[in-house]
Amino acid sequence: VKVVVDYFNELLRAPYWSESGHIETGILDQFPDALETHELNPTIDLRNFMLMGIFWPRLQELTGVQLAPETQSELVTCPDRIELTKLDVMSMKVRVKHLDLVNTAEAELLSIMTKESIKRNNIE
Numbered sequence: 001v002k003v004v005v006d007y008f009n010e011l012l013r014a015p016y017w018s019e020s021g022h023i024e025t026g027i028l029d030q031f032p033d034a035l036e037t038h039e040l041n042p043t044i045d046l047r048n049f050m051l052m053g054i055f056w057p058r059l060q061e062l063t064g065v066q067l068a069p070e071t072q073s074e075l076v077t078c079p080d081r082i083e084l085t086k087l088d089v090m091s092m093k094v095r096v097k098h099l100d101l102v103n104t105a106e107a108e109l110l111s112i113m114t115k116e117s118i119k120r121n122n123i124e
Helices: 002-012 022-030 052-063 069-077 101-123
Strands: 065-067 089-092
Touching: 002 052, 002 089, 052 065, 052 069, 065 069
Parallel strands: none
Antiparallel strands: 065 089
């Protein structure tokens, strides 16, 4: 629980969103045209441009962490004034990132088998 609380608290701190450039770099790496010129200013806090009512529920869904309802409300209304504690975490469940590796490998194998079968049938 401590690791989760520390991670969420890191997301709440202003340096993550502005002066250190953590978030800008990540956004620009994946979406080069996503930020406007004024949003690239290191003194700008990108949290001011976000819909926290969408961000925090989505983060909980992606991480498998369920925060207390009152904590969720505070995160939406005043995220810059809250520091999470262990008591804010109601539950945690295992969340495995699904990479579709098995499905892709199976599809490629079936494709190879089909091509080989077609070759065999055409040759024989």
